Amino acid sequence: MTRLRRPSPQTIAVLQALAEEPTTWRYGYELCQMLDVKAGSMYPILIRLADRGLLETAWEAEPPPGRPARHLYRLTREGIATAETASATATDAAPAATERKGLRVRWEGV
Template identity: 60%
Template sequence: MPRTRRPSAQTTAVVLALAEEPSDWRYGYELCRQLDLQAGSVYPILMRLADRGLLETAWEKDAPPGRPPRHLYRLTGPGLALATELAASSAPVRPVTLPRPGWEGA
């Protein structure tokens, strides 16, 4: 049975960001800003996810005059299942509490 690889941290971030509002269409630049990732990372991730059937893609229908339509993305059923799996397997991030300067314990 082939072993599946865990997605990269960037791919996981993109999938989880799309899962925040799974029925909403999102565009790549918006994800770049939200995740503080470069377009050169985000767009290849979006293309791979779409090629694997994890994303639906569409062109924006009502682009303002003078601006070309944007390519939009949202999770498919299998993409949402992946997001659920990734969210469940991600370790929760807990803030680190550092001792105050001069504190030497009790």
């Protein structure tokens, strides 16, 4: 039996950030900066979301000379639906939990 778990506040923040422009490819580092989440937390979240079919992943096609290719992420259709559901659930559970400043998301009291 598979246990359903409620996504963490950081996972919800990642889904929301990606849902703002769901067709845009994003770098993990870019998401770290946007959400003020450390890489040690961000990349496991991205890997889990990709493993669950919520993210599409690809390698950068033409990296600048002298820099290795970076991994890119964007939401799948299922990921967009999950982001909407998770966002609504988080808002219902704690309406004052989010504070948005541009593209930056902070979670407090969740």
